[in-house]
Amino acid sequence: MSTEEENKFNFSEEEPKEKSETTENSEDVQGLWKGFKNFLYKLLDIRDDVDKDQTIEDVKKDIPFKGATAWILVCSIFIASVGLNANSPAVVIGAMLISPLMGPILGMGMSIAINDIYTLRKSLINFGVMVFLSVLTAFLFFKFFPLQTDSSELIARTQPDIRDVLIAFFGGLALIIARTKKGTIASVIFGVAIATALMPPLCTVGYGLAKGGTIGLGYAGGAMYLFTINTIFIALATFLVLKILRFPMLKYANSAKRKRISQLASVVALAVMIPAAWTFWNVLQENNIRRDYNLFVKPIQENTQVWLQKRDKDLDMENRTINLYFNGEISDDLAQQYKSDLQKFSNIKDFELKINGNKNRSFDKISDALERAYADLDEKDQIVEGLQKQIAELQQEVSDLNSQLESKASLENENYIAFSKVSKDAKIKYADLRQFGFAKMLSSKDFIKVDTIPVAAVKWNPVLNDSVQTLREKELETWLRKELSLDTLIVERIK
Numbered sequence: 001m002s003t004e005e006e007n008k009f010n011f012s013e014e015e016p017k018e019k020s021e022t023t024e025n026s027e028d029v030q031g032l033w034k035g036f037k038n039f040l041y042k043l044l045d046i047r048d049d050v051d052k053d054q055t056i057e058d059v060k061k062d063i064p065f066k067g068a069t070a071w072i073l074v075c076s077i078f079i080a081s082v083g084l085n086a087n088s089p090a091v092v093i094g095a096m097l098i099s100p101l102m103g104p105i106l107g108m109g110m111s112i113a114i115n116d117i118y119t120l121r122k123s124l125i126n127f128g129v130m131v132f133l134s135v136l137t138a139f140l141f142f143k144f145f146p147l148q149t150d151s152s153e154l155i156a157r158t159q160p161d162i163r164d165v166l167i168a169f170f171g172g173l174a175l176i177i178a179r180t181k182k183g184t185i186a187s188v189i190f191g192v193a194i195a196t197a198l199m200p201p202l203c204t205v206g207y208g209l210a211k212g213g214t215i216g217l218g219y220a221g222g223a224m225y226l227f228t229i230n231t232i233f234i235a236l237a238t239f240l241v242l243k244i245l246r247f248p249m250l251k252y253a254n255s256a257k258r259k260r261i262s263q264l265a266s267v268v269a270l271a272v273m274i275p276a277a278w279t280f281w282n283v284l285q286e287n288n289i290r291r292d293y294n295l296f297v298k299p300i301q302e303n304t305q306v307w308l309q310k311r312d313k314d315l316d317m318e319n320r321t322i323n324l325y326f327n328g329e330i331s332d333d334l335a336q337q338y339k340s341d342l343q344k345f346s347n348i349k350d351f352e353l354k355i356n357g358n359k360n361r362s363f364d365k366i367s368d369a370l371e372r373a374y375a376d377l378d379e380k381d382q383i384v385e386g387l388q389k390q391i392a393e394l395q396q397e398v399s400d401l402n403s404q405l406e407s408k409a410s411l412e413n414e415n416y417i418a419f420s421k422v423s424k425d426a427k428i429k430y431a432d433l434r435q436f437g438f439a440k441m442l443s444s445k446d447f448i449k450v451d452t453i454p455v456a457a458v459k460w461n462p463v464l465n466d467s468v469q470t471l472r473e474k475e476l477e478t479w480l481r482k483e484l485s486l487d488t489l490i491v492e493r494i495k
Helices: 003-044 052-061 068-085 089-098 102-114 117-144 162-180 186-196 199-211 213-244 255-302 332-342 363-412 419-429 466-484
Strands: 321-326 352-356 433-443 451-460 490-493
Touching: 052 102, 052 162, 068 089, 068 117, 068 199, 089 199, 102 117, 102 162, 102 213, 117 199, 162 213, 162 255, 199 213, 213 255, 255 321, 255 332, 332 352, 419 433, 419 466, 451 466, 466 490
Parallel strands: 321 352, 451 490
Antiparallel strands: 433 451
16 A cells, blocks of 8 residues: 555544544534523423413402402401501501402403403403492591591502512512412412502502592592503513413304404403503603603702702603702803703703792802801800809809798797708609698687697699598608607698
């Protein structure tokens, strides 16, 4: 064999060997990717653990709204209303745990998904009764309950944002997934009842109607908007999950009727999805506007050279206007700077910026007024200090006079009593004592012989009944006899 043939032979052996290593590497990568996909599939797939017939039966059982279920709703609405009024999140959470509001909403989503027009009608009727009864109960509570306050728990349910939409949708997903699982996960159902918070908005609607006026109706409208968002997105999540899991469509014997009901279900599904998308977009836009507005106003508030008064109506989305109210004058250059800064925020750059300054409250005038106020306070402090000094001097004079009187009296009468000391001790010993007097009274039993008898006159707190006052007087008599070394003593009550 020639050298060329040997080289050719060797080359032909080496080439297949290199190709084999490449193929093996490719097969390893493919095997790794296939194993990863299988792992994800087994991790996230929920179709093997679904009990379709039992799920439909369980959802239908929760739709009826009468008897015990109605009373449970009324009680839970009362509890939630008390919690909202008292600003107690713990009480509101407890009320949501016992509320049966979720049943008709799941029924609506399921009936549209499986083309069950009868269940849809039943769900809508029970849903309407549920909402009416909830709002009526909350209205009656807040109408006749004497303590009405705009607590933060109530106001929080009047301004929905994008987070409420996401909570409702993903809460609905978690709930229907738990419902479809063999052996329903009760903890998930309770958690979704708390997270989606269907009850508090209905309570707030009742509160707004009971409060009345423009503010009350505004509360009611905002809360009903939040409740509608929760309802739509929970039903939408139910519809999507059941469609993905391919729940069996309800079949009708009449083909024409089946087609008509199928078309109706499709229209209803579309009618639910369009408002859901519209609501999501509007809430998202509103959330973005509020975020940009807060970012725009924040440096103005932190600027110590100006005094911005922030009000609730500063951001007017309807008229696309931003109003800034200042205590003091705002120069044209500064106003132009604010308008220029507004253009940096894409969501509010087309809003009209209105700057309102107060010429009567300029910074210099405020500073002067503040200095005058400090000067007045200093002058008043000096006056108060002088009066306190005079009071202390007068108290010392009174004390000296009392001492002189007691000394003089003690010289005149060896049995004289240091009255001020005894009265202070008596007050300390008997806190209910209101008035105390002591004197020596001339007395005669046979109208011939005259005796001198010590007499203590007392007046007690009127809240004490007669028996307690009599007991106190006996204790006081014993104490005074011992304190004053007296054989006889009469205690008389001052009326």
